[in-house]
Amino acid sequence: MTASARRAHDEDEPGDVRSRILGAAVAEAGRTGLGRLRVDEVARRAGVARATVYRHFPGGRDQLAAEAVTWEVARYFTNLVRLLDGVDDLPDRLEQGLLRGRTLLAEHRVFQKVVDTEPERLLPHLSQSAPLVQAAMRDHLRPYLERARLQPGVDAEEAAEWLARNILSFLVATGGWDLDNPGEVRRLVRDNLLAGIVEPGRPGGNGAAM
Amino acid sequence: MQPAPVTTAPQQRALDAALELVGQQGVGATSLGLVARHAAISRATLYRAFPGGRDQLFVQLGQREVSAILAAVGTAIDQADDLEAAVAGALHTAAQRVQSHAALRYVLAHEPHLAVPFLGFTEMDRLLRVVRRALAPRLARFLDDGAAEWAAEWVARLFLSTLVNPTAEFDLSDRAVCDRLVQRYVGPAFVTSRLTATTDLVPTV
Numbered sequence: 001m002t003a004s005a006r007r008a009h010d011e012d013e014p015g016d017v018r019s020r021i022l023g024a025a026v027a028e029a030g031r032t033g034l035g036r037l038r039v040d041e042v043a044r045r046a047g048v049a050r051a052t053v054y055r056h057f058p059g060g061r062d063q064l065a066a067e068a069v070t071w072e073v074a075r076y077f078t079n080l081v082r083l084l085d086g087v088d089d090l091p092d093r094l095e096q097g098l099l100r101g102r103t104l105l106a107e108h109r110v111f112q113k114v115v116d117t118e119p120e121r122l123l124p125h126l127s128q129s130a131p132l133v134q135a136a137m138r139d140h141l142r143p144y145l146e147r148a149r150l151q152p153g154v155d156a157e158e159a160a161e162w163l164a165r166n167i168l169s170f171l172v173a174t175g176g177w178d179l180d181n182p183g184e185v186r187r188l189v190r191d192n193l194l195a196g197i198v199e200p201g202r203p204g205g206n207g208a209a210m
Numbered sequence: 211m212q213p214a215p216v217t218t219a220p221q222q223r224a225l226d227a228a229l230e231l232v233g234q235q236g237v238g239a240t241s242l243g244l245v246a247r248h249a250a251i252s253r254a255t256l257y258r259a260f261p262g263g264r265d266q267l268f269v270q271l272g273q274r275e276v277s278a279i280l281a282a283v284g285t286a287i288d289q290a291d292d293l294e295a296a297v298a299g300a301l302h303t304a305a306q307r308v309q310s311h312a313a314l315r316y317v318l319a320h321e322p323h324l325a326v327p328f329l330g331f332t333e334m335d336r337l338l339r340v341v342r343r344a345l346a347p348r349l350a351r352f353l354d355d356g357a358a359e360w361a362a363e364w365v366a367r368l369f370l371s372t373l374v375n376p377t378a379e380f381d382l383s384d385r386a387v388c389d390r391l392v393q394r395y396v397g398p399a400f401v402t403s404r405l406t407a408t409t410d411l412v413p414t415v
Contacts, residue, residue, distance in 0.1 A: 115331050123326040131375045165371040172330035175338040175363045195399035
């Protein structure tokens with residue numbers, strides 16, 4: 001593809017080109033690390049001109065790195081939500097979300113490499129998108145709370161924020177819990193995170209389990 | 211993060227000086243020369259006190275300040291009459307301590323890259339371990355051992371979560387907010403692990 005043909009092609013579907021560049025940046029970060037991300041390497045991998053990368057990311061490498069992390073975080077949660085399709089009972093959804101969310105992270109090669117070798121570069125980006133991620137998770141959980149059998153006086157909005165904060169905390173650090181153990185995740189979710197939220201007694205909290 | 215080692219007098223003076231300087235201008239601008247001048251000690255003394263140089267000084271300062279916050283949180287737990295008050299008091303004290311800590315506030319606002327490693331993954335797990343070790347024994351007055359460890363970790367998680375993402379509903383510097391959150395969401399989780407055997411006093415429904 002010549003440079004001008006490439007440009008014409010780029011301008012056909014700007015969203016698509018942008019995603020391709022971001023995907024290439026994530027892959028490059030897995031190869032070289034976030035700190036050594038290079039615009040020309042990303043452009044080559046994405047199959048676009050260097051100028052195209054700068055047109056989409058005028059801030060160059062730093063902007064590219066920041067947006068690539070945010071983009072990959074969004075993709076991670078999109079994948080997670082897809083895996084949870086059909087898991088509509090609140091406690092089940094939280095349990096499966098934690099289990100599969102941890103698995104997705106463990107299987108994410110780029111993430112594992114970056115978190116091992118340069119967490120100090122990854123975490124600033126992650127903490128910047130944390131409020132957005134938390135708000136998105138709160139809004140995502142709210143309808144499941146509204147369908148659950150809540151204890152008297154529980155505010156669904158606040159409880160959704162409570163759960164979002166806790167789930168995010170457990171996704172980034174397991175602490176004293178073994179989150180690969182479904183029994184332990186079940187205890188964490190049902191006996192702890194939801195202890196003050198859903199009515200106990202009936203499995204699933206809203207009586208609609210399975 | 212290891213528990214803060216015993217500090218010598220010149221170390222103490224240097225750490226106090228560094229703490230003040232960081233509160234005014236951050237870690238990046240605080241050189242050893244500046245610390246020596248501010249502490250009114252010679253550079254030679256300073257280097258003897260911290261053979262590892264600037265890195266050692268700041269690591270030790272961080273450990274000392276975290277230990278101080280945890281000690282204050284421990285005291286708040288000791289003064290509580292029940293588990294809910296202990297957990298709410300712990301959260302509130304931690305939030306207040308950070309709010310009135312000029313150096314920590316400077317770093318969080320202007321040098322976040324120095325603070326964020328503790329907000330996720332390996333370093334956060336290490337910090338959770340430090341908090342469990344410091345606070346679980348204090349919570350053991352109300353809970354059996356396993357539950358006390360978890361309660362201590364939960365305090366740390368909630369606190370860190372609000373540090374990353376402060377919202378009005380979760381403003382832990384407001385004691386009423388701490389009480390409300392703990393009574394609603396935390397207390398009910400520990401119903402079966404409480405040590406005070408009051409079952410025979412509770413009327414059966």
